[in-house]
Amino acid sequence: MxxxxxxxxxxxxxxxxxxxxxxxxxxxxxxxxxxxxxxxxxxxxxxxxxxxxxxxxxxxxxxxxxxxxxxxxxxxxxxxxxxxxxxxxxxxxxxxxxxxxxxxxxxxxxxxxxxxxxxxxxxxxxxxxxxxxxxxxxxxxxxxxxxxxxxxxxxxxGGWESQEVMEEARKIEGGFTYVWDQHSFDPMNNVAVNYIHFRFRDGSEMKRAFKYVWRQWxxxxxxxxxxxxxxxxxxxxxxxxxxxxxxxxxxxxxxxxxxxxxxxx
Ligand SMILES: C[S@@+](CC[C@H](N)C(=O)[O-])C[C@H]1O[C@@H](n2cnc3c(N)ncnc32)[C@H](O)[C@@H]1O
Known part of the structure; x- marks a missing residue:
């Protein structure tokens, strides 16, 4: 079969x-x-x-x-x-x-x-x-x-990479991908805007599932x-x-x- x-x-x-x-x-x-x-x-x-x-x-x-x-x-x-x-x-x-x-x-x-x-x-x-x-x-x-x-x-x-604008993808058990999106970083006040997206095996995506506006202390x-x-x-x-x-x-x-x-x- x-x-x-x-x-x-x-x-x-x-x-x-x-x-x-x-x-x-x-x-x-x-x-x-x-x-x-x-x-x-x-x-x-x-x-x-x-x-x-x-x-x-x-x-x-x-x-x-x-x-x-x-x-x-x-x-x-x-x-x-x-x-x-x-x-x-x-x-x-x-x-x-x-x-x-x-x-x-x-x-x-x-x-x-x-x-x-x-x-x-x-x-x-x-x-x-x-x-x-x-x-x-x-x-x-x-x-x-x-x-x-x-x-x-x-x-x-922390660390210098934490202030870089970049995306980091990690495969999660069960079959989807977690994406940490360091979207922007303002060196005037250390405020970063970060998102979490989720991507799936069928090609679908949950974009901006979470948003964080943080001062990076x-x-x-x-x-x-x-x-x-x-x-x-x-x-x-x-x-x-x-x-x-x-x-x-x-x-x-x-x-x-x-x-x-x-x-x-
Ligand atoms: C990133 S989640 C944290 C989830 C969980 N603690 C963890 O470890 O993953 C942040 C949470 O903080 C809550 N929050 C934001 N400002 C707050 C405030 N001033 N007082 C209480 N909760 C707040 C939001 O509603 C949200 O659920």
């Missing part, structure tokens, strides 16, 4: 942009393990309560509560639609652990009374704040939301602003070997790099 050509699983028409995003850029299991390990090392105890700022679909919240039965999470995002998507597609499928996640539709700069062991802002989302005063205001709000031995985790990228600027906001000690973890982060105090410059900051109250 002639072999029937299998239909491509993902096409622009049948795919959901949040699902494609999660498959392409998020690594929640890795991040939960990294937070757990780093917190234990720095604070000599395990963290239980987490707030995920700019949580989007709250995938990380789901994995956090699933990693320990005492764990709780609050996901904060300004967009009600993405939160609803997260409830339906991420939290409900988790079953009971998903009930330990609360989602709040609000601005992350709002100070709340509830305090957390750990707050995180992942995938560079906090770069939406483009002025120093605005960033310090956000960092101060985070500091006030942490317990006295709490930790704020942030990620960063440098490591030294973020360190200074965290200190100005009152964080007492900062630890920097550099992606030294692909996907393996190690604490570093000094680095040689690189064309492209990724790092996590652990900011201690």
């Amino acid at each position: 002639p072999k029937r050509k299998s239909k491509p699983r993902f096409t622009a028409k049948n795919s959901d942009r949040h699902d494609l995003y999660q498959r392409s850029v998020q690594a929640p299991e890795f991040e939960v393990e990294f937070f757990d390990k780093t917190f234990k090392k720095l604070r000599k105890r395990r963290p239980y309560s987490m707030r995920e700022d700019f949580c989007g679909t709250a995938l990380l919240c789901g994995h956090w509560v699933d990693s320990h039965k005492k764990r709780t999470a609050l996901g904060v995002d300004i967009d009600p639609d993405v939160l609803q998507w997260g409830v339906e597609n991420n939290l409900k499928p988790f079953g009971e652990p998903g009930n330990r996640v609360t989602l709040a539709q609000r601005d992350v700069r709002q100070v709340t009374r509830e305090k957390f062991d750990l707050v995180n802002a992942m995938n560079f989302s906090y770069w939406i704040f483009q002025e120093r005063a605005e960033m310090v205001r956000y960092f101060k709000a985070v500091r006030k939301s942490l317990v006295k031995d709490g930790i704020f985790f942030l990620d960063m990228y 440098s490591m030294v600027e973020i360190r200074e602003l965290l200190t100005e906001a009152g964080f007492k000690k900062l630890h920097i973890y550099w992606d030294v070997v692909d996907g393996s982060f190690r604490e570093r105090k000094k680095m040689d410059n690189q064309p492209g790099w990724l790092a996590y900051i652990a900011a201690l109250v």
Whole structure:
């Protein structure tokens, strides 16, 4: 019998942009393990309560509560639609652990009374704040939301290639291509406009599925602003070997790099 050509699983028409995003850029299991390990090392105890700022679909919240039965999470995002998507597609499928996640539709700069062991802002989302005063205001709000031995985790990228106008394509398991489009970079204010596109095996494309207008902050600027906001000690973890982060105090410059900051109250 002639072999029937299998239909491509993902096409622009049948795919959901949040699902494609999660498959392409998020690594929640890795991040939960990294937070757990780093917190234990720095604070000599395990963290239980987490707030995920700019949580989007709250995938990380789901994995956090699933990693320990005492764990709780609050996901904060300004967009009600993405939160609803997260409830339906991420939290409900988790079953009971998903009930330990609360989602709040609000601005992350709002100070709340509830305090957390750990707050995180992942995938560079906090770069939406483009002025120093605005960033310090956000960092101060985070500091006030942490317990006295709490930790704020942030990620960063940089290197000279990160300021180049270019497109980078990566094949994703399941059969589609994720395209990171560094569309423009203004050296007057370091504001970059980036897009994510998705391309599919049937030739279709989901163009500009996501858009980001970010100020590309440098490591030294973020360190200074965290200190100005009152964080007492900062630890920097550099992606030294692909996907393996190690604490570093000094680095040689690189064309492209990724790092996590652990900011201690
Ligand atoms: C790049 S997504 C982050 C998704 C997810 N955290 C991740 O790690 O991939 C950025 C999210 O930030 C949200 N957002 C933007 N400005 C915000 C603000 N001021 N307060 C709360 N959420 C905000 C957007 O609605 C969007 O869902």
